[in-house]
Amino acid sequence: MRITQVLLAVVAAVGLATTFPPTATAAVPPPTRGTLxxxxxxxxxxxxxxxxxxxxxxxxxxxxxxxxxxxxxxxxxxxxxxxxxxxxxxxxxxxxxxxxxxxxxxxxxxxxxxxxxxxxxxxxxxxxxxxxxxxxxxxxxxxxxxxxxxxxxxxxxxxxxxxxxxxxxxxxxxxxxxxxxxxxxxxxxxxxxxxxxxxxxxxxxxxxxxxxxxxxxxxxxxxxxxxxxxxxxxxxxxxxxxxxxxxxxxxxxxxxxxxxxxxxxxxxxxxxxxxxxxxxxxxxxxxxxxxxxxxxxxxxxxxxxxxxxxxxxxxxxxxxxxxxxxxxxxxxxxxxxxxxxGGTDPTDPTDPTDPTDPTDPTQPPPTTPDCVTASNYDHTVAGRAYVRTGSTYALGSHQPLGLWNTATSSTLKQTEPGYWVTC
Known part of the structure; x- marks a missing residue:
């Protein structure tokens, strides 16, 4: 009798643990293959x-x-x-x-x-x-x-x-x-x-x-x-x-x-x-x-x-x-x-109709990127570089810049959004 009561208690506990509120239903329709x-x-x-x-x-x-x-x-x-x-x-x-x-x-x-x-x-x-x-x-x-x-x-x-x-x-x-x-x-x-x-x-x-x-x-x-x-x-x-x-x-x-x-x-x-x-x-x-x-x-x-x-x-x-x-x-x-x-993003580099495509003859020639000199610490704060295990690397190109501190300086230029290289 005691074993039966224990089993019933366990079943009840499991049921409580897996029962959803009476107002909720947990289901999702079978997927239909298609496109967006x-x-x-x-x-x-x-x-x-x-x-x-x-x-x-x-x-x-x-x-x-x-x-x-x-x-x-x-x-x-x-x-x-x-x-x-x-x-x-x-x-x-x-x-x-x-x-x-x-x-x-x-x-x-x-x-x-x-x-x-x-x-x-x-x-x-x-x-x-x-x-x-x-x-x-x-x-x-x-x-x-x-x-x-x-x-x-x-x-x-x-x-x-x-x-x-x-x-x-x-x-x-x-x-x-x-x-x-x-x-x-x-x-x-x-x-x-x-x-x-x-x-x-x-x-x-x-x-x-x-x-x-x-x-x-x-x-x-x-x-x-x-x-x-x-x-x-x-x-x-x-x-x-x-x-x-x-x-x-x-x-x-x-x-x-x-x-x-x-x-x-x-x-x-x-x-x-x-x-x-x-x-x-x-x-x-x-x-x-x-x-x-x-x-x-x-x-x-x-x-x-x-x-x-x-x-x-x-x-x-x-x-x-x-x-x-x-x-x-x-x-x-x-x-x-x-x-x-809808449609595609006109600034997305993966879009073949990108109006900033440098190969498009209707676009003005690209300008030469400006070089920025700053401490490695300031480069990371500004998003031009990142730090890993005490050393600094240019964002995008991963070029090593030396120790991450305010005393070590580097000069970087951005060749495309989010991609920095040393000058």
Whole structure:
């Protein structure tokens, strides 16, 4: 009798641990192979968790003319990593090493905007930004997430910052299969009645209708990401072959908003399947709020065994710039869906109709780049160089410049956005 009672208690506990709230349904339609067709997009936003949160911030900053706001679970400020894995690990996740202050990163952003490698920072003023950090999140230090809030506020964004939930390192929604304090695959947690997704969407969009409690009626499009990646080979930039987009029925013929959602490390489709798309609670809100949800997919490659998005330079030193390969690919997907006016970006170097193509005889001859002499420290702060293990290297070309300090000087010139060489 006692064994039976114990078994019943265990079954009940398991049932409680895996039961969703009565108003929520965890399901995603079977994917339909297709392409990203153009829609009437009235606003574009970006969201993400962890490496996807860093990537969401990079997209928002580099393409602030495209994205009107961002929702970020557990990440740090723009280019915190400074093209260094050590800095990413020990200054921008843990805080054992010194990191750039928000003020320094704001100035770096302004300098890059002046050079044309990111969009004008004035676009960020007034944008809605929603941030989240759980009290049981030991993966990204709270101080780093605080820096992200300060960075955005210093640029004039309208920031809402939720630090009240006892979540681990995860996306949090009423459909999460994991316990609130968990930090484990598939990194989607449920925290009682809390609905951070509604908070995020309300802050970004102004108001939202309740999520549907019925089965989803839209289409989950499975598309070839290679069609949007510079060079056509997504694996070469640590992106998966397949991406996904949830298209509500109302968006097939009417105006809709677009939300790009970026997974975290160990959370890409090839590892966790549909777990994020099923558990994020975004499709349920998309159905009732006329919103397309785009789910780009990263994958693993040498230097990226966890399938993270590039926020420290494992694939390209241009990772936080408009010319960053992953940023370019995601924005190409956005444009294919009709975001930012659709079509291709006239300043995108992968666009064959680029009006700044130096081989075009109708264009004026290129000017000779100016040489900039400064200390190696100042070069890194200005975004012309980066530091790794105490030495300085030119951004883009990776040319060694010597010790990273204020006493050692170098002279650099920019030959194209985000690519610096010694004079």
């Amino acid at each position: 067709g153009e829609h009437d997009i009235t606003g574009t936003y970006v969201s993400g968790l962890s490496s996807g949160g860093f990537m969401a911030n990079q997209l928002h900053v580099a393409y602030s003319g495209v994205f009107q706001g961002a929702g970020i679970f557990s990440a740090g400020p723009y280019d915190c990593a400074q093209n260094s894995l050590n800095t990413a690990l020990y200054a921008c996740m843990d805080t054992w090493q010194a990191r750039r202050t928000p003020a320094q990163l704001v100035q770096l952003t302004r300098d890059r905007a002046a050079a044309g490698s990111v969009d004008p920072v004035a676009n960020l003023s007034g944008d809605s930004v929603w941030l989240f950090h759980g009290t049981n999140d030991n993966t990204i230090d709270r101080a780093v997430n605080n820096d992200l809030a300060t960075y955005y506020r210093d640029l004039g964004a309208n920031v809402a910052y939720d630090t009240s939930t006892g979540a681990g390192h995860a996306w949090v929604s009423p459909l999460g299969p994991n316990a609130c304090s968990s930090t484990s695959s598939p990194y989607v947690n449920q925290c009682g009645t809390a609905d951070p997704v509604r908070e995020m969407l309300t802050h970004l969009l102004g108001s939202v209708k309740p999520a549907t409690t019925s089965a989803l009626t839209g289409t989950l499009v499975q598309f070839d990401q290679g069609a949007h990646v510079p060079g056509g080979n997504p694996g070469s930039i640590s992106m998966g072959r397949e991406g996904f987009a949830y298209i509500p029925r109302a968006c097939e013929s009417g105006p809709c908003r677009l939300l790009v959602t970026l997974h975290g490390c160990y959370q890409y489709h090839g590892l966790v399947g549909d777990a994020l798309m099923e558990g994020s609670y975004l499709n349920e809100y998309a159905d009732t709020n006329d919103m397309i949800v785009l789910y780009p997919q990263a994958t693993t490659m040498a230097g990226n065994p966890r399938g993270c998005w590039d926020w420290w330079g494992y694939q390209s030193a241009r990772y936080p710039l408009r010319s960053g390969p992953q940023l370019t690919a995601v924005v190409n997907m956005v444009r294919a869906l009709g975001g930012a006016g």
